[in-house]
Amino acid sequence: MLKKYLHEMKSGLTPNTWWSYNEVGGNKQASSDLKALFPDQEVFGTPKPVSLIERLLTLSTNPGDLALDSFLGSGTTAAVAHKMNRRYIGIEMGDHAVTHCVPRLKKVIDGEQGGISASVGWQGGGGFRFYRLGPPVFDEDGQIRADIAFPVLAAHIWFSETGTPWTATDNTPFIGFHDGRAFVLLYNGILGDKRPAGGNVLTRATLAIVRAAIAAADPAFAGPVTIYGEQSRIAAATLENDGLTFKQTPYDVKARR
């Protein structure tokens, strides 16, 4: 037993674990709300009521917090979180990511007045980013998957090194400059030699090609270079003298930043 005096109590009600239909709505209400938002769309099968999500977010987050819904469905969590001034990440593998979630959030930004808008005084504003996930880079054992193409691995390495999206598309092992450093990936025969280890190993020959690719991008560049490859056949002392950092695939490719 815990004895509490009135003056120790916070104002308001302690949340109850039984949430009735009257308080947080039901799936029927959620479906008709969605139908009102998308009169021409097929109704999404299992939408959650906005007031249920509002209660969950009220209890578990503060304004500015980050809410994750990894089964976003029709986008209810994102729409409610947006109106409640929370940040959010929604993940959805179905087509409704495009047919429902994106248009729903655009309507929210434009000041849509359904759902909890009146209770939170929603007037519109804000924004969101929409990303498509690429193929998984690693297998269950943490190895780079054999069928991963150069641009996919390059994008992964670039993001793990720089924290920014990779946008280059040139067919060269040089993948970009960041903060005065050049990044290079020798992988998957990008140098034209399709033998398994052909273009993936750092040798004097591949280094010359890499140097040429960097010079083509910036003839004046003389800064440090990070090179990812299967193996290096250049002595460690030479690498150090030349400002080259070698990182070995797959071991030095991080799964997370």
Ligand SMILES: C[S@@+](CC[C@H](N)C(=O)[O-])C[C@H]1O[C@@H](n2cnc3c(N)ncnc32)[C@H](O)[C@@H]1O
């Ligand atoms: C019950 S619905 C979510 C309903 C949602 N809370 C709403 O109110 O609209 C579950 C969703 O999770 C999605 N889903 C299932 N497995 C997934 C996965 N591995 N990655 C991403 N989405 C997934 C389904 O496509 C479906 O849209």
